[in-house]
Amino acid sequence: MKESQPSAIYLKDYKVPPFLIDKTELTFELDEATTVVTSKLHMRRNPDSKENTAPLVLDGGEEVKLVAVAMDDYVLPSGEYQLVDNQLIITATADRFVLTCETLIEPQNNTRLEGLYRSSSMFCTQCEAEGFRHITYYLDRPDVMSVFTTRIIADAEKYPVMLSNGNEIARETLDDGKTSVVWHDPFPKPAYLFALVAGNLEVKNDTFVTQSQREVKLQIFTEAHNIDKVDYAMEALKRSMRWDEEVYGREYDLDIFMIVAVDDFNMGAMENKGLNIFNSSCLLASPETTTDDTYLRVEAIVAHEYFHNWSGNRVTCRDWFQLSLKEGFTVFRDQSFSADMHSDTVKRVEDVSFLKTAQFAEDAGPMAHPVRPASFIEISNFYTLTVYEKGAEIVRMIHTLLGAEKFRKGSDLYFERHDGQAVTCDDFVAAMQEASGVDLTQFKRWYSQAGTPQIRVVDEYDEQGQTYRLTLQQETPATPGQPTKLPLHIPVRVGLIDQSGNALSASFNGDSSDEHLLELTEAEQVFEFTQVATKPVPSLLRGFSAPVKLSYDYSSADLLLLLSADQDGFNRWNAGQQLAVNELNTLIEQAIAGEALSLTSNLVEGFKALLQNDNLDPAMVALILNLPSQAYLSELAQVIHPNAIKQARQYLKKQIAESLQTEFAQAYQQHQVTGPYQAEAKDIASRSLKNLALSYWLESGAETAKQSVVDQFESADNMTDQFAALSIAVHNGHDKADNLLDAFYQQWQNEPLVVNKWLMLSASREQEKAVDSMKTLMKHDAFDLKNPNKVRSLLGGFGQNISAFHHVDGSGYQFLADQILVLDKRNPQIASRLCTPLTRWKKMAPELRVKMKAELERIMADDLSKDVYEVISKSLA
Ligand SMILES: [Zn+2]
Numbered sequence: 001m002k003e004s005q006p007s008a009i010y011l012k013d014y015k016v017p018p019f020l021i022d023k024t025e026l027t028f029e030l031d032e033a034t035t036v037v038t039s040k041l042h043m044r045r046n047p048d049s050k051e052n053t054a055p056l057v058l059d060g061g062e063e064v065k066l067v068a069v070a071m072d073d074y075v076l077p078s079g080e081y082q083l084v085d086n087q088l089i090i091t092a093t094a095d096r097f098v099l100t101c102e103t104l105i106e107p108q109n110n111t112r113l114e115g116l117y118r119s120s121s122m123f124c125t126q127c128e129a130e131g132f133r134h135i136t137y138y139l140d141r142p143d144v145m146s147v148f149t150t151r152i153i154a155d156a157e158k159y160p161v162m163l164s165n166g167n168e169i170a171r172e173t174l175d176d177g178k179t180s181v182v183w184h185d186p187f188p189k190p191a192y193l194f195a196l197v198a199g200n201l202e203v204k205n206d207t208f209v210t211q212s213q214r215e216v217k218l219q220i221f222t223e224a225h226n227i228d229k230v231d232y233a234m235e236a237l238k239r240s241m242r243w244d245e246e247v248y249g250r251e252y253d254l255d256i257f258m259i260v261a262v263d264d265f266n267m268g269a270m271e272n273k274g275l276n277i278f279n280s281s282c283l284l285a286s287p288e289t290t291t292d293d294t295y296l297r298v299e300a301i302v303a304h305e306y307f308h309n310w311s312g313n314r315v316t317c318r319d320w321f322q323l324s325l326k327e328g329f330t331v332f333r334d335q336s337f338s339a340d341m342h343s344d345t346v347k348r349v350e351d352v353s354f355l356k357t358a359q360f361a362e363d364a365g366p367m368a369h370p371v372r373p374a375s376f377i378e379i380s381n382f383y384t385l386t387v388y389e390k391g392a393e394i395v396r397m398i399h400t401l402l403g404a405e406k407f408r409k410g411s412d413l414y415f416e417r418h419d420g421q422a423v424t425c426d427d428f429v430a431a432m433q434e435a436s437g438v439d440l441t442q443f444k445r446w447y448s449q450a451g452t453p454q455i456r457v458v459d460e461y462d463e464q465g466q467t468y469r470l471t472l473q474q475e476t477p478a479t480p481g482q483p484t485k486l487p488l489h490i491p492v493r494v495g496l497i498d499q500s501g502n503a504l505s506a507s508f509n510g511d512s513s514d515e516h517l518l519e520l521t522e523a524e525q526v527f528e529f530t531q532v533a534t535k536p537v538p539s540l541l542r543g544f545s546a547p548v549k550l551s552y553d554y555s556s557a558d559l560l561l562l563l564s565a566d567q568d569g570f571n572r573w574n575a576g577q578q579l580a581v582n583e584l585n586t587l588i589e590q591a592i593a594g595e596a597l598s599l600t601s602n603l604v605e606g607f608k609a610l611l612q613n614d615n616l617d618p619a620m621v622a623l624i625l626n627l628p629s630q631a632y633l634s635e636l637a638q639v640i641h642p643n644a645i646k647q648a649r650q651y652l653k654k655q656i657a658e659s660l661q662t663e664f665a666q667a668y669q670q671h672q673v674t675g676p677y678q679a680e681a682k683d684i685a686s687r688s689l690k691n692l693a694l695s696y697w698l699e700s701g702a703e704t705a706k707q708s709v710v711d712q713f714e715s716a717d718n719m720t721d722q723f724a725a726l727s728i729a730v731h732n733g734h735d736k737a738d739n740l741l742d743a744f745y746q747q748w749q750n751e752p753l754v755v756n757k758w759l760m761l762s763a764s765r766e767q768e769k770a771v772d773s774m775k776t777l778m779k780h781d782a783f784d785l786k787n788p789n790k791v792r793s794l795l796g797g798f799g800q801n802i803s804a805f806h807h808v809d810g811s812g813y814q815f816l817a818d819q820i821l822v823l824d825k826r827n828p829q830i831a832s833r834l835c836t837p838l839t840r841w842k843k844m845a846p847e848l849r850v851k852m853k854a855e856l857e858r859i860m861a862d863d864l865s866k867d868v869y870e871v872i873s874k875s876l877a
Pocket of ligand 1: 326
């Protein structure tokens with residue numbers, strides 16, 4: 001039994017801070033053994049607080065050792081302050097005072113990777129959400145914004161580069177030979193945006209001239225062996241800066257913008273003011289070591305963190321319940337940027353595919369929560385797909401309802417009105433509403449209701465009156481703590497198509513067009529179109545205009561028509577997916593019933609037509625031919641039978657491969673890319689279709705395909721093609737798979753990011769005794785439990801290894817639970833994220849369900865961090 005369980009905090013209990021910190025002066029005496037942190041906080045009582053006699057309560061971490069605390073030069077004796085539950089409490093304070101704290105921390109023993117820690121030879125920080133309290137005592141909440149001045153003292157031989165937020169204002173050599181560097185950030189910010197880096201780093205320099213002709217110095221820092229891999233990130237940064245000026249009118253504000261790559265990082269990257277810190281996996285790129293996917297990811301994340309300078313830093317969150325204020329908006333901004341840089345439709349398909357697989361599953365599981373959560377135990381658990389991806393969908397819906405021009409007016413008003421403030425999601429919506437005149441009162445329910453809404457559509461065509469009626473019904477299922485839901489305001493983009501695939505014009509609300517925006521606000525609503533010349537096939541929810549599950553009783557013929565002719569590229573993909581899902585669901589039922597599998601639809605003919613159509617974007621063809629993932633099929637299932645799903649997918653892939661062997665062999669040749677590697681849309685598209693074709697071609701059993709896989713592996717001049725060949729060999733049981741895996745490791749053993757890909761692939765490989773093989777991999781030189789990227793690669797890869805993870809003897813669940821318990825003692829954030837596959841236990845087939853639950857109960861019986869406690873206890877509830 002545990003002594004006490006962590007408790008939740010609630011949005012409804014929010015109060016303004018009783019104290020403010022106008023200025024924060026920090027001094028770090030960096031040292032490998034013990035770092036001394038001295039803070040001088042210029043504080044005053046908050047005139048907006050009603051608690052004008054409240055004691056001063058500062059947050060700290062258990063590893064922060066308080067040496068001395070003084071108020072206006074008066075050193076407080078131990079009787080005049082208290083240290084309780086990691087808080088420093090001072091009862092008697094003036095209305096205005098300077099609080100000085102001296103604390104000791106041990107960055108090299110910081111395994112949580114929150115606060116100040118060591119990553120290889122450097123010092124770095126991660127303070128969002130509540131990392132700053134692991135550095136010193138502070139009002140560690142986003143609505144306390146302060147102007148920071150940071151002095152770093154260190155041995156310049158070891159740490160020639162010493163960075164913090166803002167501009168460098170002083171540098172001197174001290175009497176003891178150490179170097180002191182002072183940074184000043186003129187923009188008030190919350191502590192979560194504080195950053196410090198010190199190390200022996202190389203730098204890549206560049207400049208950017210803003211729209212008002214100011215020159216900004218750009219710098220990317222890495223360890224020496226990686227500095228040749230930052231050119232792409234630098235170009236992406238400049239494209240982002242230009243785009244934000246052109247599309248949002250937002251200009252960069254400081255004289256310098258810095259990015260630092262670190263190897264040990266819990267998240268992807270962090271938008272600290274003027275000093276972004278990146279997980280090296282999200283920054284470094286070179287053709288030899290980086291796949292197309294990662295190139296696009298680097299560009300998107302560089303953009304995302306840069307865009308935060310306005311949506312997050314200049315205007316920040318009042319409290320952590322409002323996290324989506326900055327994240328939803330910024331994800332929407334980076335998605336729009338990537339769409340503008342490459343293909344709009346491809347980007348949308350990829351984002352939606354991810355949302356429907358992973359966010360929908362979260363929204364239907366035990367951790368389901370609104371985009372603006374009402375409570376949490378540990379905020380780190382709420383950096384979720386719901387807050388980020390569904391949050392972005394909410395902003396996208398506002399964009400759809402307002403139109404681009406009014407949306408821009410709204411964002412201008414938001415930035416102008418709230419610059420330098422910590423605000424709420426309501427403030428964001430209010431600015432959008434005020435600037436546009438569009439009523440968003442009901443729309444705001446999207447922020448407070450969890451769960452994925454379901455829309456059922458039926459239609460009716462009156463030939464004589466030439467009218468067409470669509471009846472839409474919406475319902476949002478119950479989620480934990482929210483048994484009943486209200487109707488939402490849902491934008492549904494709809495087009496009509498005639499039986500030959502042509503766009504069909506119709507009149508709706510006096511507007512004659514072949515596409516319309518329906519605004520569904522009632523539980524049930526009828527939309528009537530007039531002047532409809534012939535019975536249409538509806539193309540519903542074009543561009544995925546709302547994050548909902550929409551159902552309409554399409555025939556296979558309708559879906560084939562939409563697949564081949566819909567004017568909306570997104571819906572063409574969606575029709576192809578729906579056809580494949582229908583076929584797979586039939587196969588899954590056959591597999592569960594123990595029947596022989598057989599195809600029932602004309603999916604293969606549809607796919608054949610796609611492969612033969614030279615007018616299509618190869619990237620779209622590849623996306624459509626890529627069968628719905630195991631994870632997506634699991635999300636759709638009422639009860640998940642992992643092995644039946646696997647069997648169905650394998651069978652369908654083999655049938656398609658055998659039927660279209662010639663077409664795939666041709667496509668493989670036809671889409672070869674010549675010339676040097678470029679991470680550009682056209683080449684990426686060709687490579688994606690070529691490699692998908694190779695995978696089907698090998699599946700068909702053709703001997704020539706086997707040789708082509710080996711040839712491609714050996715002769716590829718870029719990681720995309722080499723790794724594709726390797727993955728295909730491993731997942732399709734190529735007889736040379738072992739040799740290729742070994743050769744790959746030998747070739748790349750000194751490139752950690754490539755080794756991580758090898759770890760992930762090795763862990764996801766289907767084989768006898770996969771758990772034993774995992775235990776061997778965990779002892780391999782390539783693995784390191786301290787490094788979050790390696791943990792994610794190996795244990796994340798294992799989660800995709802269906803037959804091993806879901807083995808009926810429960811050994812896969814037991815293995816993962818063991819790792820969670822070990823990691824929770826070191827790094828609670830990473831441990832908590834590893835719990836996700838186990839939290840889906842209620843949807844599993846009965847024989848698996850009991851075994852998963854037993855492992856959750858075993859974890860629960862341990863002494864847990866708040867992070868893991870929250871996820872496991874909610875899963876078992
Ligand atoms: Zn972000």
